[in-house]
Amino acid sequence: MRANLVLLPGDGIGPEIIDQAERVLVAVAEKFGHQFELERHLIGGIAIDETGDPLPQPTIDACRASAAVLLGAVGGPKWDDPNAKTRPEAGLLKIRKELGLFANLRPIQTYPELVDASPLRREIVEGTDILFVRELTGGIYFGPSGKGEVDGHESAYATMLYTVPEIERVVRLAAEAARGRRGKLCSVDKANVLEPSRLWRRVADRVVREEFPDLDYSVVLVDAMAMHLISRPRDFDVIVTSNLFGDILTDEASMLPGSLGMLPSASVGASGPGLFEPIHGSAPDIAGRGIANPLATILASAMMLKHSLQLHDEAAAIEAAVRKVLADGARTADIARGGASISTTAMGDRVLQALAS
Known part of the structure; x- marks a missing residue:
């Protein structure tokens, strides 16, 4: 398959987690014999800084022409002035409208290895x-x-x-x-x-x-x-x-699963490209520190392959790789519960290794 995919890194930790998802998509394309054309465009606060618009027209045009869109995150304290002419979140609302995305799909799943990270007792959340x-x-x-x-x-x-x-x-x-x-x-x-x-x-x-x-x-x-x-x-x-x-x-x-860093989501319409993203925000307090959890974004890329491209085996391969990484004990800071943690890039490395095995 040949598909044009748009990446919208956005603000805060968005670029860091999109970097890892892009690496995974490239690896999947190589493993399964596809050609994914990946192009990046502006959205959110960075778009306001560079163009004055949280969703510039070139971004809209690229998204409309794509097979699917993968978003990092938008927003941050820099753009929180209530008197501002526009805010980063306006770009997110507008792209949903422009693409006709009328339904948000959000899976909530607990992983056996992380069930004790939930604020609720294991016997309540296990198997959710x-x-x-x-x-x-x-x-x-x-x-x-x-x-x-x-x-x-x-x-x-x-x-x-x-x-x-x-x-x-x-x-x-x-x-x-x-x-x-x-x-x-x-x-x-x-x-x-x-x-x-x-x-x-x-x-x-x-x-x-x-x-x-x-x-x-x-x-x-x-x-x-x-x-x-x-x-x-x-x-x-x-x-x-x-x-x-x-x-x-x-x-x-x-x-319920204990960390926003593990949860992807999809916004879909009757036709055309869907928008896929992690549910967490831009986390400006940890942006640039290399400690963000990329797994929700990587899992969002799996949802993208499944729902927009009908590549179910490829999506399953990514999900299996994430499960293996967790089963092997790899943890970013948000899911380490005080134990040893690895960086954003190192987590991406582990997923790529699991995909290759």
């Missing part, structure tokens, strides 16, 4: 394997919003707005994913209070009943799910929910 499907382009983040005055006091509002097609497409995507896993789908809403959630529940129930009757389907209120994730996370397989609820629940669930 959840795929969150978060609606990404609707809801309260994109509905009508503004500022005003109520009874002489300053006020602000944001509107949670969903349409039937927006709900249908993300529920279908989640249901298809559940069919390829353990056959369990849970929809999360707040239908006891919110009108948009009542629509969400009606549409989700209809889609699953009519199109996916083979699934083990359940519905849970968002506040109850917040409790279930820390009391019985192993009971869940695929969870689908709205933008706001998904944002909060996936961050909560990210603590």
Whole structure:
């Protein structure tokens, strides 16, 4: 296969972790006989510094023309001025919109070697394997919003707005994913209070009943799910929910494995390139020190090969290499739990060695 892949290193530790993922992609291409054309473009704070725009037009054009996009991270204290004309995060929101990425896939999986790094007891988290499907382009983040005055006091509002097609497409995507896993789908809403959630529940129930009757389907209120994730996370397989609820629940669930440095994610649309990235931020406090964990980004590259290029064997090879590295005891500082740790580049070296074996 010949494929054009765009790399967006971004800010903070982004360039360091993208470097290691790029090395892995080059090695996979060589091992399996593919040709990956890898090109880098600007996004986030560095893009503001160099162009004044967190998502310059050349970046948009390159991403649209690519087979898939791999992102490092955006943001940092340098660009945190609330009065600034624009911020790095605006580039991330815009690229999702430009590529039509309506669903975020975030796997939450515990590794046997790292289960004791979780803040929860081993018997609670061991064996957890959840795929969150978060609606990404609707809801309260994109509905009508503004500022005003109520009874002489300053006020602000944001509107949670969903349409039937927006709900249908993300529920279908989640249901298809559940069919390829353990056959369990849970929809999360707040239908006891919110009108948009009542629509969400009606549409989700209809889609699953009519199109996916083979699934083990359940519905849970968002506040109850917040409790279930820390009391019985192993009971869940695929969870689908709205933008706001998904944002909060996936961050909560990210603590189950014990380190953000191990968790990748994918943002996908109906067609065109997907956007793949680690879930952690730019970590400016450790940027440039060579101690960041590149494994989430390397695993994001595996998701990219699987979902955008349909290269399942190649993705499996990367995932197996990461498991071997962990089983052999290699740890970056975030997962070392006070023990010996290795550098970002050394972890990349270990993954490459495992791929070659």
